[in-house]
Amino acid sequence: xxxxxxxxxxxxxxxxxxxxxxxxxxxxxxxxxxxxxxxxxxxxxxxxxxxxxxxxxxxxxxxxxxxxxxxxxxxxxxxxxxxxxxxxxxxxxxxxxxxxxxxxxxxxxxxxxxxxxxxxxxxxxxxxxxxxxxxxxxxxxxxxxxxxxxxxxxxxxxxxxxxxxxxxxxxxxxxxxxxxxxxxxxxxxxxxxxxxxxxxxxxxxxxxxxxxxxxxxxxxxxxxxxxx
Amino acid sequence: xxxxxxxxxxxxxxxxxxxxxxxxxxxxxxxxxxxxxxxxxxxxxxxxxxxxxxxxxxxxxxxxxxxxxxxxxxxxxxxxxxxxxxxxxxxxxxxxxxxxxxxxxxxxxxxxxxxxxxxxxxxxxxxxxxxxxxxxxxxxxxxxxxxxxxxxxxxxxxxxxxxxxxxxxxxxxxxxxxxxxxxxxxxxxxxxxxxxxxxxxxxxxxxxxxxxxxxxxxxxxxxxxxxx
Numbered sequence: 359x360x361x362x363x364x365x366x367x368x369x370x371x372x373x374x375x376x377x378x379x380x381x382x383x384x385x386x387x388x389x390x391x392x393x394x395x396x397x398x399x400x401x402x403x404x405x406x407x408x409x410x411x412x413x414x415x416x417x418x419x420x421x422x423x424x425x426x427x428x429x430x431x432x433x434x435x436x437x438x439x440x441x442x443x444x445x446x447x448x449x450x451x452x453x454x455x456x457x458x459x460x461x462x463x464x465x466x467x468x469x470x471x472x473x474x475x476x477x478x479x480x481x482x483x484x485x486x487x488x489x490x491x492x493x494x495x496x497x498x499x500x501x502x503x504x505x506x507x508x509x510x511x512x513x514x515x516x517x518x519x520x521x522x523x524x525x526x527x528x529x530x531x532x533x534x535x536x537x538x539x540x541x542x543x544x545x546x547x548x549x550x551x552x553x554x555x556x557x558x559x560x561x562x563x564x565x566x567x568x569x570x571x572x573x574x575x576x577x578x579x580x581x582x583x584x585x586x
Numbered sequence: 587x588x589x590x591x592x593x594x595x596x597x598x599x600x601x602x603x604x605x606x607x608x609x610x611x612x613x614x615x616x617x618x619x620x621x622x623x624x625x626x627x628x629x630x631x632x633x634x635x636x637x638x639x640x641x642x643x644x645x646x647x648x649x650x651x652x653x654x655x656x657x658x659x660x661x662x663x664x665x666x667x668x669x670x671x672x673x674x675x676x677x678x679x680x681x682x683x684x685x686x687x688x689x690x691x692x693x694x695x696x697x698x699x700x701x702x703x704x705x706x707x708x709x710x711x712x713x714x715x716x717x718x719x720x721x722x723x724x725x726x727x728x729x730x731x732x733x734x735x736x737x738x739x740x741x742x743x744x745x746x747x748x749x750x751x752x753x754x755x756x757x758x759x760x761x762x763x764x765x766x767x768x769x770x771x772x773x774x775x776x777x778x779x780x781x782x783x784x785x786x787x788x789x790x791x792x793x794x795x796x797x798x799x800x801x802x803x804x805x806x807x808x809x810x811x812x813x814x
Contacts, residue, residue, distance in 0.1 A: 395709045397625045477705045481623045515778035525757025529749040550743035558786030
């Protein structure tokens with residue numbers, strides 16, 4: 359029997375075999391929840407798909423809800439880690455955004471149940487659902503603010519930008535990763551989205567004066583520190 | 587008894603009293619589904635909240651799923667109509683986008699169950715879920731393409747832009763309408779999002795040459811037709 363440390367919610371194995379079993383249970387839960395939805399999923403099917411005994415499931419998770427919550431938190435953490443890794447070494451915010459989009463689409467194509475699982479979370483446990491986005495936004499906001507301070511992008515409300523960019527990635531991933539169709543030019547889609555985002559963020563853009571009350575007609579910060 | 591015409595799924599009343607009853611049932615369904623989720627909602631509660639007899643429910647809808655599908659389709663249609671009305675008379679695409687964002691946030695603040703209901707649709711009836719977004723995108727794409735043809739905005743992939751803008755509105759509405767917190771500066775958020783979007787779409791922007799392989803460093807179309 360594995361040695362176990364305990365947490366209020368789930369048990370964290372300390373042996374590598376225990377880690378592998380728990381990982382198999384999480385991946386099985388990911389596929390069962392994505393396929394059937396939370397209400398129609400059973401612990402028996404999760405255990406079965408993980409090739410584990412029912413009793414083994416209960417060694418790691420007290421109930422169905424706890425494995426679900428753990429799964430959403432784990433997917434969020436994995437996504438944030440992959441975003442961080444994909445942009446490691448990049449210093450230019452526009453390059454970081456482009457790489458982040460690509461990493462997100464890649465993640466969504468590997469974790470095809472991601473959307474369905476996160477959307478279910480709203481009904482299974484609303485705080486878990488919010489936490490998924492709030493944590494994602496937190497890192498985003500910090501990165502955008504640093505880029506504004508460094509004069510790499512325009513100064514705008516960082517949280518508004520973070521949710522704008524997250525929303526873009528989410529909807530583009532839904533349409534062009536999950537619902538991809540024959541005839542979609544995914545390359546062109548990506549270039550268009552990145553171009554839209556780059557123009558939206560970049561310094562030193564000059565909009566034509568279109569109308570007196572133009573929302574963009576505020577004094578614009580000049581490019582600072584020669585970052586160009 | 588009302589006169590009724592029949593459709594494969596639901597019955598459409600032809601008297602004004604019938605219309606009012608059906609409308610009450612739909613609004614009751616909206617609040618019950620948003621609150622409890624589809625699986626935990628009952629026809630009895632929907633009828634009760636509409637102050638209608640159970641038998642009256644079945645005059646209009648054969649079952650719980652049919653009223654749910656009707657509700658999602660109706661919310662989509664209403665949203666598209668309100669977007670169209672809010673932008674009627676505007677000819678400049680950037681003004682249209684700004685007005686559309688505002689109309690969407692307004693709609694989300696009135697129909698507070700919108701997000702939860704649409705998200706449930708993925709599990710209740712996937713085609714209904716997709717239809718909601720595909721129909722929304724269809725009008726969007728047509729408007730964006732017309733604006734590109736008229737030289738009002740840059741030429742990019744219109745469907746990529748449509749999903750980008752829909753995703754922005756969706757996530758901003760989630761964060762700043764549904765989850766609004768003390769201390770949120772919603773005015774600033776809106777101005778930032780609109781500014782981001784305007785810069786992203788507008789013609790005649792000049793990006794600094796940042797790096798050789800810059801995705802935006804393609805030959806840029808000059809502003810056409812003096813539309814400025």
